Amino acid sequence: MSNYDNFNKSLAQRFIKYAKIDTQSDPASPTCPSTLKQKNLGHELVKELLEIGISDAEMDENGYVYGTIPSNTDKVLPVIFFCSHMDTSPDCSGENVKPIIHDNYQGQDLVLPDDNKIVIRMSDHKDLKHQIGNDIITASGTTLLGADNKAGLAEIMEAAAFLMKNPEVKHGTIKVLFTPDEEIGRGVDKVDLKKLGADFGYTIDGETLGSIEDETFSADGATLTIYGVSTHPGFAKGKMESAIKILAEILDSLPKDTLTPEATHQKEGFIHPVSISGQVEEAEAQFIIRDFTDEKLAQHGAFLEETIRKVLAKYPKSSYKLEIKAQYRNMKQILDQHPKIVQYGIEAIERAGVVAKQQSIRGGTDGSRLSYMGLPCPNIFAGEHAFHSKQEWVSVQDMEKAVQTIINIACIWEEKE
Known part of the structure; x- marks a missing residue:
């Protein structure tokens, strides 16, 4: 059993660092990645993966970041991957993002300082009712925040750092995949499945705490x-x-x-x-x-x-x-053929002390297409809310639960297979 503890606040620090890097994708651009600036974040992610000991970390010419957390068990296990995307939506500016931490949220209106017309109210954001006492991160009022999907990036990175530092936590081979251009529907266009070398995975790109989505449009x-x-x-x-x-x-x-x-x-x-x-x-x-x-x-x-x-x-x-x-296509058609992938995801959420909510997405994820490319891939919560807007927010405590869930998934597959 793992004991992840964000005692040094590294999770929020990672997320804020990523949020400040402009990675907006561009549907009008024919290149991959659609914007070269996405590679700025890619380089930072590779650097951090190498620093935590993932020696094969690399970014390819198309802006995809790959890395391997080696197995530390004698069992022969399927290879899992965890995936998040680096780009932010073209719907709202991602330039000069200024993240703000609102410590110990008590239900008040969050008036954003760079445009006081942008107000995040509990009456408009129902999930804020469950955030009393938590630390909420927002942007400053003129941009989106980028929690979609930089929260997922930070959570995967934190989980990877924990697993690399704690060899007593047993797991099989785990792959990390960070993609460009998800927001414009091209997130897996040029993914190298041979380099990824995985059997199935989990995207970390969901909203509400505890949600696991096994169905898309x-x-x-x-x-x-x-x-x-x-x-x-x-x-x-x-x-x-x-x-x-x-x-x-x-x-x-x-x-x-x-x-x-x-x-x-x-x-x-x-x-x-x-x-x-x-x-x-x-x-x-x-x-x-x-x-x-x-x-x-x-x-x-x-x-x-x-x-x-x-x-x-x-x-x-x-x-x-x-x-x-x-x-x-709806990934449920594929995931129903591999029920353990979702079952173990649900158990991982519940081991983190959270009620699991199995639900559908009125949209798609990289996992929709990966599932049809032979890599069944449900979507796990990252804690992002009001994405693609200036009112976007994320809870540090929800992000911590997502990190714990990722670690738990790795452990459960090692325990049960």
């Missing part, structure tokens, strides 16, 4: 192109069919009370237009389509096409092209 992306008829607007009567207006009509014809993010929750899926562009002759919309089963995903795609056809029936000279491409 299944996801498709759709591109709709409308081909209208352009003529001089002064002589357009009976001739022009504006692709812009046709596209607007299609969007307006989609449901407003169902099948849209604003009106769905829990296990309900949606069709969501995320961008539009175009002229009279040709206009385009990008959609994301989400649900928890492949069957419902296919139904949503068919419904979108049916809606398009109904509108286009009014415009006989115009046409359309709809391309639907798979993005990722």
Whole structure:
């Protein structure tokens, strides 16, 4: 049994150091990583891995960081990996992040000093009710914090340091994987599975204390192109069919009370237009389509096409092209074939003195795609809240429980296999 104790405050210090490094990813960039600055954090992570004794730590040309905690048991065990991502979301600035520790939180409004209009209130953040007496870290009001997913990075690093310093804590071979570009859906595009050399793993990228997520959305992306008829607007009567207006009509014809993010929750899926562009002759919309089963995903795609056809029936000279491409699939389909991975994760959380909450993600993780690449990979809480926003926060005590959970997972696999 392990006894991790953050007595020297190294966990918060690690996290704050990482948070100050700007690692925002860029969906418009074709490179990997999408922003070179992500490698600044990668270099720091490699340096720290080497310092704690992980001698094979390295970052490859694409910005992926790898390292191995060697086995210290005579048992032949599966190889586990722990994974977090280095980039922060393009949705909110990650430049010049100034983390602030609010010691011994007592339920008060947290007014952020660099913009006092940004206030973190318990009434808006329900999980703050469970944080009385804890130490809360926020940004200063003009940026996100980056707890998504630098909390996970710090937790994995702390767990790795503990295991390297405490050889009496028995475990098999453990791999560390830090990825770029997760926030723009490319987190495992160029992962080297041979170099990773693992059988399965756990992403440390979840929200609420105690959560383990073994189910994600299944996801498709759709591109709709409308081909209208352009003529001089002064002589357009009976001739022009504006692709812009046709596209607007299609969007307006989609449901407003169902099948849209604003009106769905829990296990309900949606069709969501995320961008539009175009002229009279040709206009385009990008959609994301989400649900928890492949069957419902296919139904949503068919419904979108049916809606398009109904509108286009009014415009006989115009046409359309709809391309639907798979993005990722619900990892539960894979994890259900390997139940011990989730069972041991739940036990590890409970050994940390926390009630485990098995739940679904209305989104995806690196683990969604890794699961379909042959590496089953549920998601464990990192303690991050209100991510992608200036109100982002994390609790130091929740992070400590995540570190303990990572260590416990390593121990349980050694004990039980």
